[in-house]
Amino acid sequence: MNKAGLRAEMRRRRAACWCERAGFFPEALARELAALPGRWVAGYVPIGTEFSPAAFGALFRAIGKPMCVPAFVEGRGYVWAQLRGELAPGPMRVPQPRELRPVAPGEIAAAFVPGLAFDAAGGRLGYGKGIYDRLLGALPRGCRKIGLCFEAQLAPAVPTEPHDIPMDFLLTENRLIVCQGGSAHEV
Secondary structure (H helix, E strand, O other): OOHHHHHHHHHHHHHHHOOOOOOOOOHHHHHHHHHOOOOEEEOOOOOOOOOOOHHHHHHHHHOOOOEEEEEEEOOOEEEEEEOOOOEEEOHHHOEEEOOOOEEOHHHEEEEEEOOOEEOOOOOEEOOOOOHHHHHHHOOOOOOEEEEEOOHHHEOOOOOOOOOOOOOOEEEOOOOEEEEEOOEEEEO
């Protein structure tokens, strides 16, 4: 299936299984995040039926790593910004903090990433604009990249290109999948 067809199918699947429940958060992942260098956890403000990281905010604060999210800055493009205060529509009507307080990419320990489809090797199919690939590419080498998705969004293989940034983990409503060099296992 080509990227356009896979995007359409995964939007349909995600809408069919969307719910507001947070799912679970593995204790082992929480311990790993707490031990990582970096003061922040990168997340996102969900659009429509995306799996929401909002329920994990209290956990992130408890381990001493508040959340930052992508935000558009005129003349700079997308940056990571502290998630605090009111939200306002950004480009493409994606909510972002009204008052932008940038976070240096080097201060981010882990990034929770949305997508339309993921595979067990860490492949991710986004919306086709490359925004997350650019943001993730600026993060420090040891930063963990965690795709958040519903089980229904898992595909046998996601078409990838050289600029696509792979995920280290996939967190669904039911399980944590560790992606390692083209193979995967559950925790």
